[in-house]
Amino acid sequence: MKKVLFGLAFAVALPLFAQQKPVYLDAAKPIEERVEDALKRLTIEEKVAMLHAQSKFSSPGVPRLGIPEFWMTDGPHGIRPEVLWDEWDQAGWTNDSCVAFPALTCLAATWSPEMSMLYGKNIGEEARYRNKAVLLGPGVNIYRTPLNGRNFEYMGEDPYLASRMVVPYVQGVQQNGVAACVKHYALNNQEVNRHTTNVIVDDRALYEIYLPAFKAAVQEGKAWSIMGAYNLYKGQHACHNQYLLNDILKGEWGFDGVVVSDWGGTHDTDQSITNGLDMEFGSWTDGLASGSSNAYDNYYLAAPYLERLRSGKVGTKELDDKVRRILRLAFRTTMDMNRPFGSILSPEHYEAARRIGEEGIVLLQNKGAVLPIDLNKAKKIAVIGENAVKMMTVGGGSSSLKVQRELSPLDGIRN
Structure with missing residues (x-):
């Protein structure tokens, strides 16, 4: 029967049990059995x-x-x-x-x-x-x-x-x-x-x-x-x-x-x-x-x-x-032995953010088919309002982020 050390990998957890009998659990057992086993200890x-x-x-x-x-x-x-x-x-x-x-x-x-x-x-x-x-x-x-x-x-x-x-x-x-x-x-x-x-x-x-x-x-x-x-x-x-x-x-x-x-x-x-x-x-x-x-x-x-x-x-x-x-x-979560390792700041994540942002754009009206803008006819585009250049990810209390990169709406339009 396959046995695993309760919680951490053996090499990490062994010092914790130096003064007591190690605690083992069968990794194949249902979570509820493992919960009850841990609870009584x-x-x-x-x-x-x-x-x-x-x-x-x-x-x-x-x-x-x-x-x-x-x-x-x-x-x-x-x-x-x-x-x-x-x-x-x-x-x-x-x-x-x-x-x-x-x-x-x-x-x-x-x-x-x-x-x-x-x-x-x-x-x-x-x-x-x-x-x-x-x-x-x-x-x-x-x-x-x-x-x-x-x-x-x-x-x-x-x-x-x-x-x-x-x-x-x-x-x-x-x-x-x-x-x-x-x-x-x-x-x-x-x-x-x-x-x-x-x-x-x-x-x-x-x-x-x-x-x-x-x-x-x-x-x-x-x-x-x-x-x-x-x-x-x-x-x-x-x-x-x-x-x-x-x-x-x-x-x-x-x-x-x-x-x-x-x-x-x-x-x-x-x-x-x-x-x-x-x-x-x-x-x-x-x-x-x-x-x-x-x-x-x-x-x-x-x-x-x-x-x-x-x-x-x-x-x-x-x-x-x-x-x-x-x-x-x-x-x-923390004691799931098959838990993946995750990733951060990957090209795939930036691509996902771009896709979601694009899909979330809702055009309420387009009278006279103004959009998409014909760049051969439009000499200038006016962008009005502070939010065109304001970095938004640093505000919002618990939603405040420290991002690797942020693009303002004005930069996006220019690009």
């Missing part, structure tokens, strides 16, 4: 540690058992440059440039599942090359106001179109052994007072407009992770919301992946324990904003949870469910 302290961040974009594994760390990266249209351990500032690497793919509003405008699969496959390869376990995208919130500064990250205002486009994107990313993290679940459709807004919507609108793309991503795309939203719904924050996470996502839809909080989207330990959150990131508690090195131990799902477990205030049922999901994510 973990201490309560190790389980709780897996539930929360250890840096801005990573959470710990279990070195004792060879379970690697989880590293996340922002998307959804390029791999974010590396940041410092405790801060949002760039780390200053010289090898973390990426290809800037068209914004998802452009991808949706292609009306092409083929382009969406191409997009997911290529951006997934770049995430894998940078050794990321989770790509924080795609976004599928429905446009409801042009003032939403994150509309460009989403797949439009039509729930059916978004549902058809998100599935191949998720599948394309995950064929690289990188989890797609579909966001922001749910009802994060505008950005004003997003941390405090309690969204009021009836069930028909919820199910017909705001949930279809998420449902398709889960049930058809088989997404391995979902990111909660900042806003409240039914008086509970979406990152620990009984109705959205337990009743609908994990109950009705049978989601078997990991629910990840948006950065700073967690607000309560008890609700986080019971209401469906699995991994907590970006909570600004007890000094994290000023870079306290041990602030991660004070996250809502860290020391406060551990204290409740040790005192008997809560049981281990919810804990084990969270850890099972995280272990399942590990076996699908």
